Amino acid sequence: MGESNAVTYQYPLCVHDHLCEYTGGICPIVGCPKELVNGPCGGVRDGGKCEVIADLDCVWVNIYNKMEREGTLDKMRVIQEARNTSFYTDLLKSQEG
Numbered sequence: 393m394g395e396s397n398a399v400t401y402q403y404p405l406c407v408h409d410h411l412c413e414y415t416g417g418i419c420p421i422v423g424c425p426k427e428l429v430n431g432p433c434g435g436v437r438d439g440g441k442c443e444v445i446a447d448l449d450c451v452w453v454n455i456y457n458k459m460e461r462e463g464t465l466d467k468m469r470v471i472q473e474a475r476n477t478s479f480y481t482d483l484l485k486s487q488e489g
Contacts, residue, residue: 414467416458423451429472 411429412419421427425444432452435443440453459465 411472414470414472415455416462416464416467418451418455418458420451420455423454428452431468 411421420429424432425442425448426433432450433443436450436453437443437446440450442448442450456465456468459468
């Protein structure tokens with residue numbers, strides 16, 4: 393399975409929270425419709441597809457596969473704190489208009 397729709401180093405969404413260093417450079421905030429930061433939801437479909445958007449590769453499957461190839465899976469064990477989403481909401485609103 394490829395990583396064709398994996399979003400890499402999205403700034404500032406991923407970099408702001410320093411998530412990229414724990415996710416192989418792939419931003420789960422941008423790549424996951426649920427914006428999950430500690431792993432996949434329980435609904436990953438067959439073939440590693442997203443539960444929410446059926447033709448989208450699950451970003452967490454892409455993250456796992458990439459980090460497994462790189463030998464850096466141990467970094468995924470770091471639990472991320474809950475995010476203050478007001479930063480992202482304000483950022484997206486400022487880009488809309």
